[in-house]
Amino acid sequence: MSERERGRRQSTAAPGPSGGPTPVLEARGLSKSYGHVEAMVDADFDLLPGEVLAVVGDNGAGKSTLIKALSGAVAPDRGEIRLDGERVSFRSPIEARARGIETVYQDLAVAPALDIASNLFLGREIRRSGVLGSVFRMVDAAAMRAEAQHQLDALGVRIPDVRQPVESLSGGQRQSVAVARAAAFGTRLVIMDEPTAALGVRESGMVLDLIRRISARGLPVVLISHNMPQVFDIADRIHVHRLGRRAAVLNPRDHTMNDVVAVMTGAADPESLGGGTPAAREPR
Amino acid sequence: MTTTATDPPTTPPAPADSARREALGRALRTPVLGPLAALVVAVVIFSVTTDTFATAGNASLVLQQSIVIGTLALGQTLIILTAGIDLANGAIAVLGTLVMAKHVVGGGDPLTALLLGVVATVVLGTVSGVLVTRLGLPPFIVTLGMLTVTFALARLYAESRSYPVGDQLLRFWGQGTTVAGVRLTWGTFLLIGIFAVFWYALSRTAWGRHVYAVGNAPEAARLTGIKTRRTILSVYVAAGALYGLAAWQALGRIPNADPNAYQTANLDSITAVVIGGTSLFGGRGSVVGTLIGTLIVGVLRSGLTQAGIDNLYQDVATGILVIVAVSLDQASRRRAAR
Numbered sequence: 190m191s192e193r194e195r196g197r198r199q200s201t202a203a204p205g206p207s208g209g210p211t212p213v214l215e216a217r218g219l220s221k222s223y224g225h226v227e228a229m230v231d232a233d234f235d236l237l238p239g240e241v242l243a244v245v246g247d248n249g250a251g252k253s254t255l256i257k258a259l260s261g262a263v264a265p266d267r268g269e270i271r272l273d274g275e276r277v278s279f280r281s282p283i284e285a286r287a288r289g290i291e292t293v294y295q296d297l298a299v300a301p302a303l304d305i306a307s308n309l310f311l312g313r314e315i316r317r318s319g320v321l322g323s324v325f326r327m328v329d330a331a332a333m334r335a336e337a338q339h340q341l342d343a344l345g346v347r348i349p350d351v352r353q354p355v356e357s358l359s360g361g362q363r364q365s366v367a368v369a370r371a372a373a374f375g376t377r378l379v380i381m382d383e384p385t386a387a388l389g390v391r392e393s394g395m396v397l398d399l400i401r402r403i404s405a406r407g408l409p410v411v412l413i414s415h416n417m418p419q420v421f422d423i424a425d426r427i428h429v430h431r432l433g434r435r436a437a438v439l440n441p442r443d444h445t446m447n448d449v450v451a452v453m454t455g456a457a458d459p460e461s462l463g464g465g466t467p468a469a470r471e472p473r
Numbered sequence: 474m475t476t477t478a479t480d481p482p483t484t485p486p487a488p489a490d491s492a493r494r495e496a497l498g499r500a501l502r503t504p505v506l507g508p509l510a511a512l513v514v515a516v517v518i519f520s521v522t523t524d525t526f527a528t529a530g531n532a533s534l535v536l537q538q539s540i541v542i543g544t545l546a547l548g549q550t551l552i553i554l555t556a557g558i559d560l561a562n563g564a565i566a567v568l569g570t571l572v573m574a575k576h577v578v579g580g581g582d583p584l585t586a587l588l589l590g591v592v593a594t595v596v597l598g599t600v601s602g603v604l605v606t607r608l609g610l611p612p613f614i615v616t617l618g619m620l621t622v623t624f625a626l627a628r629l630y631a632e633s634r635s636y637p638v639g640d641q642l643l644r645f646w647g648q649g650t651t652v653a654g655v656r657l658t659w660g661t662f663l664l665i666g667i668f669a670v671f672w673y674a675l676s677r678t679a680w681g682r683h684v685y686a687v688g689n690a691p692e693a694a695r696l697t698g699i700k701t702r703r704t705i706l707s708v709y710v711a712a713g714a715l716y717g718l719a720a721w722q723a724l725g726r727i728p729n730a731d732p733n734a735y736q737t738a739n740l741d742s743i744t745a746v747v748i749g750g751t752s753l754f755g756g757r758g759s760v761v762g763t764l765i766g767t768l769i770v771g772v773l774r775s776g777l778t779q780a781g782i783d784n785l786y787q788d789v790a791t792g793i794l795v796i797v798a799v800s801l802d803q804a805s806r807r808r809a810a811r
Contacts, residue, residue, distance in 0.1 A: 282698075283698040286698060292696075298696070299690065300685070300686045300689045300690040300694060300756065301690065302689040302756045303686060307682055307686075311682065312683070312699045313698070314682060326678040326680065327677050328677060
């Protein structure tokens with residue numbers, strides 16, 4: 190659990206966005222409409238260095254649109270996104286990934302028939318050096334296996350053989366491979382969209398441990414989750430999304446699950462809870 | 474990222490027997506072993522039951538008879554790996570033979586004829602690929618349409634007659650050499666060569682991995698940044714080029730371009746692919762399997778003929794083999810999904 194404490198220390202050392210460190214990822218006034226449906230209305234977002242930020246919200250609150258905008262899957266109609274203070278606009282998830290933003294999806298993340306090493310390097314294969322690589326386009330399977338094994342070991346994922354096809358793994362191990370891939374290539378941050386939704390309790394615990402280890406490396410994590418105990422277990426801050434915008438950012442140490450649910454459903458005013466970061470109240 | 478917070482628990486070194494068990498598990502998952510065993514069994518049975526099967530001459534004949542279907546089946550394998558199917562490959566190759574032969578018969582240059590033929594097959598393969606990737610149409614429907622169109626085009630172009638070919642260049646793959654009394658055609662070497670090239674491309678290059686990924690999990694492949702449509706299109710273009718080679722080989726085998734030839738070649742190539750253990754659902758299989766599958770069909774035909782069994786029973790045997798192969802694939806995919 191020392192990693193956990195470490196993660197905490199990092200985030201407590203980081204004060205709020207006003208006057209604090211530059212957020213790793215920051216969004217202001219994001220809006221997106223699909224016809225008459227406004228999925229995102231002036232939404233703000235801040236991810237601080239080294240933190241685990243949970244994003245919660247009721248179904249239809251627009252959190253998936255927000256996440257898609259941040260990961261490049263959706264282009265917002267209005268608003269701006271800054272990565273380490275620099276204005277960015279992603280036309281595809283591939284562009285976001287090129288800037289070091291990795292996303293782990295709930296499912297669809299891996300090709301089951303391919304082996305673990307191939308999956309880790311899918312779309313980013315290492316080629317052999319020299320003529321074999323440049324002329325004959327030969328991939329360096331040994332290097333990819335070694336590096337895959339190294340990445341999994343570093344994250345404490347126990348898999349006997351990276352040459353195993355992913356389909357021979359349990360659900361939790363499969364998701365661990367997807368998370369390890371994100372951790373290996375995510376240089377700025379990792380976004381995880383409900384990574385444990387399809388998993389059992391023990392397997393979820395495995396993935397949560399992974400998130401802790403990634404965060405302990407100093408890589409910030411955005412975790413979208415419906416599971417409140419999980420959110421309170423792992424998050425440094427909780428971004429509550431409601432009616433297409435950020436309603437509040439709550440600190441799990443100062444608030445209860447009931448508070449979060451109350452803000453999510455609109456039963457409580459975030460101001461009255463003393464919630465909301467300076468950024469959330471910032472006048473525009 | 475210099476250190477991690479805790480020393481991660483390192484993987485315990487696998488004991489020897491578990492390593493052996495894993496190796497065995499990998500071997501059992503290797504899909505070519507089943508087809509290879511079937512091929513060996515067929516060869517042994519026919520060698521024992523007939524006097525004429527296990528001769529060098531017959532082996533040479535089986536190889537020669539397998540060359541055109543084998544080349545078509547190689548293109549078919551690429552497409553099936555992306556979860557597609559090509560019903561038009563035989564018709565495309567036939568059109569290729571007609572383009573080549575008619576040009577030469579009309580007094581044209583054989584090399585130009587060859588190039589024109591290959592261009593025609595590549596264009597037709599590309600048309601299928603564009604329809605599949607740009608319009609998102611199912612490969613089955615696209616290539617069914619292409620089959621009908623190409624067959625009609627071939628007859629129109631040929632003016633419903635056939636074109637005998639005397640030119641040595643166009644007949645090249647039917648010639649060969651004799652090694653220890655066995656006649657080996659250049660086409661046999663070409664077949665082995667192109668299978669080796671595509672074995673390499675599929676198993677040792679990033680492109681090959683992308684082909685498998687696109688067939689196995691298209692959405693996951695797209696999300697990892699693979700240009701899935703371009704990968705699929707490249708497969709149809711490569712298949713078109715292979716059909717051009719198949720056309721050239723067909724003229725070497727039978728030096729006569731006939732618009733009514735090879736009418737069941739599309740289904741025969743699918744049979745070879747499926748018997749070779751490649752999954753019709755995409756993402757699983759290998760060109761080595763297809764080569765073995767092609768040989769199994771060739772051996773069955775030859776062996777059953779020499780055992781004096783009616784041609785129709787050969788079709789019965791091949792059909793049963795297809796159903797067995799697909800059931801095995803289903804069973805292994807279901808086991809994998811658990």
